[in-house]
Structure formats: C-alpha cells, structure tokens
Amino acid sequence: MNPRENTRCDTVRRLFAAYVAQHPDLVDPMLTEDFTFSSPRDDHIDKKRYFEHCWPKEKVFRDIHIEHLVAEGDDVIVGYRAEKMDGGSFRNVEMIRFAGDRIAEVNVYFGRSL
Template sequence: MPRHVPLYADDFTFTSPQDDQFDKAAFFDRCFPTADRMTEQRLLPVVPADDELVFVHYEYRLTTGARHHNVEAITVRDGLIREVQVLFGGRV
C-alpha cells in the first residue's frame, strides 16, 4: 500500500492579488474546485531564488480556449511547501 506523503506544510499560507494569506484548508476549499476549468497547464521557467524560494512561471488554457499565465513565488522548507504567493500575469 502506498504511503501518504504530505506536500503542503500544516502552517501553509496562500496569497494572491485577490486573496490574503489563506490557510491550508481555505486554499484547498477555494482554489481546487475551479481546477476543472483548466484543460492544459505547462511550466515555463522555474527559477530558484535561494535555498527556500523558487519562482515558477506557468501557462494554462481554460475550457473556453483562453490562455493565461501566472508567476508564483513558492517557499519550500524541510521538503514541504510553506507558502505560495501568486502574481497574476493575465491573458496570453
């Protein structure tokens, strides 16, 4: 039987231009129900900033056909995602 390995820290926070420091429960409750609107997502540059921070640029396509891109600053510590800060990029 596969062992469950956590990806997000218990003290995880999520921030975006529309949201200010959601906790882990609110992140999964608010962000993941909309995932079915995406038909494709691909990583563009992923750039480490230091030992804990990485910048991720990605592009995604919605079911409407519209393409968008975002940049996220992701903090990883002790092998767990501690914080995600989203900087919206807009339409492509």
C-alpha cells in the same frame, strides 16, 4: 542546482500536475500544516481555505505549461501559461517558499489574459 533545489523543482512540477488532474489528495502531504496562500484575491489564507477556495470543483484547466522554473535556497519561482477548458489562457508567476521538503507558502502574481 543542488540536489535539494532539484527536489523542490520536482515537487512544484507534481503540484501543478495534481492541480490540472484535480487531485488535492496528492497535494495535501506536500504542504506544511501552517501553509499559507496569497494572491491579489487572497491574503495569507490557510490550507483549509486554500483547498476550499482555490481548487475548482469541476475541470477548468486543459493544461499548465511551466515556462520558467528557478530554485534558490528555500524559494522556487515558477512562471507558467495556463490553458483553460473554454479556450482561454493566461500567464502567472508564483513564488513558492519551502520549509524543509514541504511547501510552506505560495504567493501568486496574476498575469494578463492571452
């Protein structure tokens, strides 16, 4: 992995840590101004809608365990297992596209409940 890919993997780790800790203020500078987020429930929503819709108002996650983290070029693919406060857990995969050192696009692929 080259130094830029290492930096991008570190950014993804910080993104997930901020999500668990509920610190969107740490994430906003990681994202490009024209950032988009897509999932089976969201189709290319913008940054404002992402923070309104995708960031829980109260603590939902106990932890997120990154199981796979692969960087190639402008893309980082991350597979993870999320543990919810209510005891439930699930796996997801995300493809995160970078523009320079900032996240330009996130595509989430939902997994099954565990």
